[in-house]
Amino acid sequence: MDGITLVPLLGGLFLAPLLAGIINRTKAFFAGRHGQSLLQLYWDVFTLLRKGATYSRTTTWVFRAGPVAGLAATVLALALVPMGAIPAALRFPGDLVLFAYLLGLLRFVTVIAALDTGSSFEGMGASREVLFAALAEPALLLGLAAVCLETRSVSLSAMLAGVTPRTWFDQGPALALVAAALGIVLVAEAARIPVDDPTTHLELTMIHEVMVLDHGGPDLAFILYGSALKLWLLGALLVGLAVPVRSGNPLLDACAFVGGVAVLGVVVGIVESSMARLRLVRVPKLLVGATALALLAVVLVLR
């Protein structure tokens, strides 16, 4: 294994909570507040790791295993995602399927841990989560399929390395459609506005947050960190596609990538500041729309 391939993994592990910080600072700026520290999520995670735990008497080992298995799945998924042209530590034909299904595993364990509490709020969140995820999955995989067709490769590292300014010149509209589809998937999967509101405090309206209501202490630390990683790795796909800086110099590429992620954080923050959450019954339309965009991209690539 090449040492450089560890950069995407380690970069994600260390920088992911920063992305959440950027989003929060952007939102604070638009609200006219000073806002929390950029490093707030790091502190939150450390504080939680130093706490004890409280469990509901209804729960079983499934509830305790959920955050553990979820974090492991997310970290492994991170090992599959390249930083633009810098290849990932683990890459092989079809790794994009493993990537998608590791996120599926994360969702599965989060949902059953939520159902383990027997709380109707958490059941509500779980029910919504599985619906949105089922609709987001085709958009993600068909969007990636369009990139596969364009770059003639079936591994995430090769696919994103194959997206160059030249590709954008030839297939700009198709890639833009894929980016839009992936953007919607990111918003849905990472539980951001307009699909889910991470700051809401009404159990009835939450999706992701309500599923982790009963988690605390180190478990919650795992979940918060895992969510930050998930946002990072979906963002990494989007940035790898949208910022085709392929200079051949790893340092320059990495800087462009991190810069791209920071811009993504600002964009997500602006979206969250400027629009309201969609009504829950509207969300499926948005996700089916993303699938339609991905299909259109495929057609454009094939043309």
Next chain:
Amino acid sequence: MVIFLLGISVLVTSGVGALALARTRWASPVGAWGAVAGCALALVPSLQALLGRPADPLRLPWSIPGGTLSFALDPLSGFFLLPTCVLAAAAAIYGQEYLAVSAHPARVGGAWLWYNLLVASMALTLAAQNGVLFLLAWETMALTSFFLVVFERDKGNVRRAGWTYLVATHLGSAALLAMFVLAAGVAGSFEFSDFVRLATESSAFKSLIFLLAVVGFGTKAGFVPLHVWLPEAHPAAPSHVSAVMSGVMIKTGIYGLVRLLVLLGPPAAWWGWLLVGIGVTSGVLGVLFALAQHDLKRLLAYHSVENIGIITLGLGLGTVGLAAGMPALIVLGFGGGLLHVLNHALFKGLLFLGAGCVLHAAGTREIDRLGGLLRRMPWTGTCFLVGAAAISGLPPLNGFVSEFLIYLAAFRGAVDAAGTVSVVVPGLATIGALALIGGLAAACFTKAFGIVFLGEPRSAAAEAAHEAGPPMRGPMAVLAAACVVIGLFPAVAIRVVLPPLQLLAREFVPLAAAALADMEDTIGMIGVGALLLVAGIFLAALARRRVLRGRAVEATVTWDCGYARPTARMQYTASSFAQPLTSLFRLVLRTETHVRPPAGLFPQEGALVTETPDAFREALYRPAFAGVGRALERLRLLQQGRIQLYVLYVVVTLIALIAWKLR
């Protein structure tokens, strides 16, 4: 071959023995251990065939016209025999305990006769090399499983389920009979070895044979819209029989289709498209209908339709690959489809056995009346969780490996075909369908596991549930372990698929060598990923334990929003969990909701009932069969119930015959 036939005779004699001992307590042990011994014996030649040392074929003359007693176990038969023997033996051990508390002790002996004959006829179906012999074994399989389905025949819905099954399976058999007669007419005999002559026939004839096979074998396998018997018959049967029917019996349909693909020679491209189309519809509709169910076994039965769809997607892509001459597509498509046959037998068998334990312990299959069973039944719950994760295609379990291969076939096909629409479109359809199926299956199994095993019990029966005994836990543990092992070491598991794959790849075998090597490399990486995942989970668990050491770990109540008197009935139910999905797909599902709202100033009670009958049964078969019934009613004219009229018929017929003879 002698060992194989010995296994069959052990199955038959132990079945007859169980019937003879029906009044004694020996019926179950004789039947069950006879089944285990027979399966173990039949497994030996199956493994030999897979290891490249197939037993000598056997052919004996037979008095039936066109029939010979010819058996052979080539790698394809051997491959399908493997899950059949394993699952049938595991289910037999389980069934011994399961039937012990049956409400009908007098029927237990008969049940073992039918069970052992069912297993024997499945094995014979897989080994038969003659069309007549195949059809006889096929028919025996249908009839024996029918008698098992109607085990609880005092219940009206069980009798109706049995009736539906009997009608469906015979419609399928009719198509197969036509197919074999047509094929034998051209080939000159009913021997499969002569059927290879079909390969040189006109493509129109071959296509006719193929279509008849899709209808005939597809009825058994459960292709939408021929699946209607499945969600009726599987829940009605005793659980260990449901496991065998759903896990392996419906796979004989897949076996027949694959066997025919081997015999028919180079396929037309549209056969592959048809199979992919069937796979997409069966997969998506199967999982959608499963989501809307709240009977645990009915839900699992619909999942069999979904998984048959996934298998068919793999076979379809392989066929497209054969027609287009793309080795990667052949290897990955057929390889994934065949591996999914094995995997589905393991996890679906496991899930049905788990559902049987739940039924056994709580006395109901209604998901909405269960809950909190993981605390009461830790073994069953854990095994069911493994099965649920495996069937959702999640790493690091076996379901992921086969679905991954089919995905990779689709991606590879779409990328390598360089814009050839005939390959790209099936590939993309597969990707989109598998993605949707995967998401919906995860939704369905978080529901099934979460509502049944987690939370608080929703009824007194669930509250009082108890763990199943060791004879029921053991087979589940073995199947669960097999799911984990295949998931962690897929490179070893894939080897059982390679011999039948060689048979299917035919003239592409030399070309496919590179594709095979590629597949084994990739599968190796999947294994690495699975092991890394397990290591990661282990490390994270260790880290959690370490940070929690010496800290306070308290127990309290679930966050109830400050509400003073929460009850277990306030939890989310299977129906409420699936409601957003069922309402989104209401056009297909047509869920019926009956509400009786609470009324009056002091409302006492209200009721909500939702049910999702099979849309195809309601919209397609019910009107069609009603029409047939009306048409046949006209014949009532002949049968008035008057003896004088019947005597008149006899006389008229006699006179007509004499007149004809004397003419």
